[in-house]
Amino acid sequence: MAVGTNRWKLGLFVIVGVAVALTALVTLGASQWNVKTVTYFSYFDESVQGLEVGSPVKFRGVTVGRVADIDIAPDRRHVEVKDELFVEQLVRLGLHSVARGEDALSVQPNLRVQLNQTGITGVKFILLDFFDPKTYPVVALPFKAPKNTIAATASTMKNLEDSVVRTANQFPDIATALLATVTKLNILMDSVEEQRLPGRAGDTIMEANAAMRELRGQLAALNASQLSANADRNLNELNKTLVGVNSLLERLGSDRGLMESAERAANSMNEVARGAQTVGPELELTLREVKGAARSIRHFVDALERDPDMLLKGRASK
Numbered sequence: 001m002a003v004g005t006n007r008w009k010l011g012l013f014v015i016v017g018v019a020v021a022l023t024a025l026v027t028l029g030a031s032q033w034n035v036k037t038v039t040y041f042s043y044f045d046e047s048v049q050g051l052e053v054g055s056p057v058k059f060r061g062v063t064v065g066r067v068a069d070i071d072i073a074p075d076r077r078h079v080e081v082k083d084e085l086f087v088e089q090l091v092r093l094g095l096h097s098v099a100r101g102e103d104a105l106s107v108q109p110n111l112r113v114q115l116n117q118t119g120i121t122g123v124k125f126i127l128l129d130f131f132d133p134k135t136y137p138v139v140a141l142p143f144k145a146p147k148n149t150i151a152a153t154a155s156t157m158k159n160l161e162d163s164v165v166r167t168a169n170q171f172p173d174i175a176t177a178l179l180a181t182v183t184k185l186n187i188l189m190d191s192v193e194e195q196r197l198p199g200r201a202g203d204t205i206m207e208a209n210a211a212m213r214e215l216r217g218q219l220a221a222l223n224a225s226q227l228s229a230n231a232d233r234n235l236n237e238l239n240k241t242l243v244g245v246n247s248l249l250e251r252l253g254s255d256r257g258l259m260e261s262a263e264r265a266a267n268s269m270n271e272v273a274r275g276a277q278t279v280g281p282e283l284e285l286t287l288r289e290v291k292g293a294a295r296s297i298r299h300f301v302d303a304l305e306r307d308p309d310m311l312l313k314g315r316a317s318k
Contacts, residue, residue, distance in 0.1 A: 037087060038090070038105060039084055040082075040085060041083070041145065043081075044079045044152050045078050046154060048081065050124035051124035052124075055124060056126070057113075057128060060129055064089040064090060064093065065083050066083070070082070077142075083150075085105055104148075108130070110130045112152065113126055113151070
């Protein structure tokens, strides 16, 4: 009796569990039946290993749809991925538009899809984002694509793989250039060794050091304070001389100065010579010379007034 009771309880538990599972599946399926979607296609020129039907389609990390189908494109090279985008999410994110009376995605010129993966787990998903058209241009497909197609760009892993391949292909050229550089370096080192440039450079440095030591000694021997005192003393004496010259020039140029007195005396003597009929021509010639000398002295005084330093530095050349 106990054994029959246990079997009855076990059977009831299995039946309840199956019923709960079926209810959950029906509920989840019904929730998806009422979701309104729009379909778009993308074509990838790379392997989509790890991408499965039902994988999410994300716009900058926000899920906006799911992968509905994965197939090979007509050229047998590209992979065709069919995406179903949720209209409600597109409206909420501002990516919704209406084309010919139907819901559509607002496809902009810089909108691209890219194959991406989550962390290090390798779970692939479709990334929908904006890319620079200059860096990621639209690649023309070798077949006619549907109108509701979003341009695809290479994934990060694909770009990294291409970069590694290009670098590996350049290794022979790099090795050749490196070998040529090493050969030139060996030739240069042999030339340096033949001309004994290291020894000559050492001698040059030693001579430069000796010259610097000699220069330091001469600078140390100079009595800077004494030179400065002598310079100040010479400047003071020059100032005194200039003051005396200016005083002399003022005395010569005054109304009662020597030049004015000499000129007046010459004029008086000239008048006396003209009035005296008994005086010979020699006296008249002498008076003319005295008057010329007075004028020369006057000109000299004028020159001193214009250039007081003429007594020290001499007459300037024309």
